Amino acid sequence: xxxxxxxxxxxxxxxxxxxxxxxxxxxxxxxxxxxxxxxxxxxxxxxxxxxxxxxxxxxxxxxxxxxxxxxxxxxxxxxxxxxxxxxxxxxxxxxxxxxxxxxxxxxxxxxxxxxxxxxxxxxxxxxxxxxxxxxxxxxxxxxxxxxxxxxxxxxxxxxxxxxxxxxxxxxxxxxxxxxxxxxxxxxxxxxxxxxxxxxxxxxxxxxxxxxxxxxxxxxxxxxxxx
Amino acid sequence: xxxxxxxxxxxxxxxxxxxxxxxxxxxxxxxxxxxxxxxxxxxxxxxxxxxxxxxxxxxxxxxxxxxxxxxxxxxxxxxxxxxxxxxxxxxxxxxxxxxxxxxxxxxxxxxxxxxxxxxxxxxxxxxxxxxxxxxxxxxxxxxxxxxxxxxxxxxxxxxxxxxxxxxxxxxxxxxxxxxxxxxxxxxxxxxxxxxxxxxxxxxxxxxxxxxxxxxxxxxxxxxxx
Amino acid sequence: xxxxxxxxxxxxxxxxxxxxxxxxxxxxxxxxxxxxxxxxxxxxxxxxxxxxxxxxxxxxxxxxxxxxxxxxxxxxxxxxxxxxxxxxxxxxxxxxxxxxxxxxxxxxxxxxxxxxxxxxxxxxxxxxxxxxxxxxxxxxxxxxxxxxxxxxxxxxxxxxxxxxxxxxxxxxxxxxxxxxxxxxxxxxxxxxxxxxxxxxxxxxxxxxxxxxxxxxxxxxxxxxxxx
Numbered sequence: 001x002x003x004x005x006x007x008x009x010x011x012x013x014x015x016x017x018x019x020x021x022x023x024x025x026x027x028x029x030x031x032x033x034x035x036x037x038x039x040x041x042x043x044x045x046x047x048x049x050x051x052x053x054x055x056x057x058x059x060x061x062x063x064x065x066x067x068x069x070x071x072x073x074x075x076x077x078x079x080x081x082x083x084x085x086x087x088x089x090x091x092x093x094x095x096x097x098x099x100x101x102x103x104x105x106x107x108x109x110x111x112x113x114x115x116x117x118x119x120x121x122x123x124x125x126x127x128x129x130x131x132x133x134x135x136x137x138x139x140x141x142x143x144x145x146x147x148x149x150x151x152x153x154x155x156x157x158x159x160x161x162x163x164x165x166x167x168x169x170x171x172x173x174x175x176x177x178x179x180x181x182x183x184x185x186x187x188x189x190x191x192x193x194x195x196x197x198x199x200x201x202x203x204x205x206x207x208x209x210x211x212x213x214x215x216x217x218x219x220x221x222x223x224x225x226x
Numbered sequence: 227x228x229x230x231x232x233x234x235x236x237x238x239x240x241x242x243x244x245x246x247x248x249x250x251x252x253x254x255x256x257x258x259x260x261x262x263x264x265x266x267x268x269x270x271x272x273x274x275x276x277x278x279x280x281x282x283x284x285x286x287x288x289x290x291x292x293x294x295x296x297x298x299x300x301x302x303x304x305x306x307x308x309x310x311x312x313x314x315x316x317x318x319x320x321x322x323x324x325x326x327x328x329x330x331x332x333x334x335x336x337x338x339x340x341x342x343x344x345x346x347x348x349x350x351x352x353x354x355x356x357x358x359x360x361x362x363x364x365x366x367x368x369x370x371x372x373x374x375x376x377x378x379x380x381x382x383x384x385x386x387x388x389x390x391x392x393x394x395x396x397x398x399x400x401x402x403x404x405x406x407x408x409x410x411x412x413x414x415x416x417x418x419x420x421x422x423x424x425x426x427x428x429x430x431x432x433x434x435x436x437x438x439x440x441x442x443x444x445x446x447x448x449x450x451x
Numbered sequence: 452x453x454x455x456x457x458x459x460x461x462x463x464x465x466x467x468x469x470x471x472x473x474x475x476x477x478x479x480x481x482x483x484x485x486x487x488x489x490x491x492x493x494x495x496x497x498x499x500x501x502x503x504x505x506x507x508x509x510x511x512x513x514x515x516x517x518x519x520x521x522x523x524x525x526x527x528x529x530x531x532x533x534x535x536x537x538x539x540x541x542x543x544x545x546x547x548x549x550x551x552x553x554x555x556x557x558x559x560x561x562x563x564x565x566x567x568x569x570x571x572x573x574x575x576x577x578x579x580x581x582x583x584x585x586x587x588x589x590x591x592x593x594x595x596x597x598x599x600x601x602x603x604x605x606x607x608x609x610x611x612x613x614x615x616x617x618x619x620x621x622x623x624x625x626x627x628x629x630x631x632x633x634x635x636x637x638x639x640x641x642x643x644x645x646x647x648x649x650x651x652x653x654x655x656x657x658x659x660x661x662x663x664x665x666x667x668x669x670x671x672x673x674x675x676x677x678x
Contacts, residue, residue, distance in 0.1 A: 013531070013542050020573070021533035081527035087501055088522045088595075089546040149376070156369050160359040169355060170373060173348035174380055177387040184391060204387050215379060219372050222293045226364065226502035296503060298463045363463040443464040 006091045010099035017076050018107070028069035028111040033118050035061045040122065050125050055186035059179055061115055063146065066108050067171045070150035071157065071164055073104060078158040087224065097151065097220040105147040112139055127190060134189045138198065141205035142182035148212045149174055155223055181205040229433060236426040247419040255412040264328045269413055271321040273420035274314050275343065280424045281311025282346065282378055289374035292367055301367035302439055304374055305357065306431035308350055310424060315347045338388040345384050349377040452476055453597060453628060457507035460493055467493050468652045480619065480629040482639040484668055485649035491632040492601055494649065498630060499523035499599045522595040526602060528586035532575040536566055536585060539574055547593040564588040579606035591618055598622065600631045604638060616641055636668050
């Protein structure tokens with residue numbers, strides 16, 4: 001499997017970069033913790049309202065921490081035009097992009113796990129742990145959507161002058177469907193409202209993921225080639 | 227000059243269309259039973275919404291064409307249409323607010339259609355912020371074309387998501403039921419007026435932007451030599 | 452053979468390259484001179500396929516994704532600054548040849564480019580010259596049939612300039628075609644089989660190395676700046 005080997009090569013390099021640079025992931029996790037604290041100071045999360053607030057707070061944190069981290073991982077490719085090497089290798093632009101999406105997905109999932117642990121510890125809400133198997137599906141689908149759009153946009157914004165400010169402004173409106181789908185399905189799984197299944201929300205997440213993955217795979221080439 | 231004629235024809239057409247349109251809206255269209263005269267803003271509101279979508283649609287198509295042909299004219303067209311779309315969507319949000327206040331007693335309502343326009347508004351604001359932050363001309367065109375394409379494809383997904391999302395929250399029901407046939411006719415005329423208006427605006431803006439483009443390129447050349 | 456046919460490039464509305472026609476023979480080293488902003492970098496990017504021409508085409512590059520059919524080194528080095536020298540080399544070796552790099556070959560190459568001592572240092576901590584050497588090593592060691600170099604000597608001191616010139620000359624035996632831009636007349640002429648002069652987007656001169664001397668090139672580079 002040439003394709004799989006190529007993807008593994010790039011993902012492995014990204015993990016190594018993260019291990020050496022310790023930039024993206026640590027910033028993401030730190031910001032998540034900080035946002036949890038800030039949220040608590042702002043809305044006073046307690047036993048009575050925690051189950052109502054949890055899904056919204058988590059997904060807002062995922063989106064914000066996520067986009068910040070993804071901006072960092074793209075920077076290491078853009079800094080010295082290192083991504084250009086791919087053009088002259090046997091690795092296609094499409095598999096390179098897909099590999100970047102997977103590395104970012106991995107970082108996002110790690111950050112989300114940390115955030116969930118922080119949340120349980122800070123707000124004594126163990127329901128999150130017991131629901132984790134069910135939550136893993138919306139988390140995976142939602143993070144994949146974040147990762148596809150985030151990878152493409154962070155690659156794009158690192159080429160501009162004030163990319164770090166532009167990136168969330170481009171990213172957040174576009175992933176509104178992911179946010180709605182993620183929050184709603186998480187809410188249903190945790191609180192189980194009557195007769196409502198997370199099915200249709202997972203479907204929206206899946207549609208978003210597939211639509212944006214296919215379009216981004218096509219468009220990424222135009223981002224690299226002048 | 228061919229385009230002079232086009233500009234003249236479009237201006238003349240609009241010169242007649244607009245007074246007629248406003249006459250129809252304010253004099254001919256029947257007053258809505260429950261909402262009263264305020265409802266008349268609906269003819270403008272809906273027309274503006276369609277106009278905004280036309281602007282963003284042209285931006286979408288021009289963006290695709292730019293990526294294929296790499297011809298800067300398509301980028302100029304895309305950004306011109308985007309500007310028109312952004313202005314019209316701003317007006318949609320404002321007129322929506324004017325309408326909501328007396329009818330629903332709120333300035334803003336999280337109606338799926340309104341939310342979709344609002345999200346679009348943010349996306350295209352980002353589109354122009356990105357353009358501003360990219361000094362290199364061809365890069366600006368390429369990158370913003372990508373955002374233009376991704377942004378427009380978001381419309382149906384956002385629409386669907388907000389619609390389902392609304393359904394689990396209390397909903398402001400719209401009063402009134404079906405439209406009076408005369409209302410439909412007035413509405414259609416208003417839509418027609420605004421479609422012509424939008425096309426004219428995009429075309430005018432495109433001509434101006436093209437001149438700007440030429441001037442910049444001449445200035446650059448003068449600076450170099 | 453690589454053929455550039457009627458290459459035209461327009462940036463927004465400004466023409467940058469005008470009707471470039473050029474044939475590059477197998478194993479030939481072609482050196483392109485020209486003032487800043489004459490379009491050298493643009494031409495190199497088009498030849499290497501990372502930029503599409505407005506009109507015209509490049510022929511002779513195999514279409515199928517054969518390993519390393521072409522390699523381009525631009526102004527930037529294309530290295531991962533947070534990774535060590537060795538990690539960079541290993542990654543690129545796999546990226547370009549698919550297989551695992553032979554350790555003895557990596558050692559030999561790194562030593563030849565004076566980087567073996569620094570193999571475990573991060574690229575970030577290297578000097579400009581070292582980074583450039585690493586980038587050149589990455590470019591020259593892969594079995595590419597066509598190498599495009601944009602100002603390869605930037606940041607290199609005299610000793611290394613000589614070494615790199617030797618390295619590039621030795622590519623000839625491998626049958627690698629090389630296209631180079633440089634503003635260093637001496638090094639350029641040592642390398643060149645043929646010389647070209649790019650002026651405001653036009654190839655105004657193509658000569659065999661034997662038909663032109665250093666003085667002429669210097670004159671051309673000096674003069675006509677304000678034309």
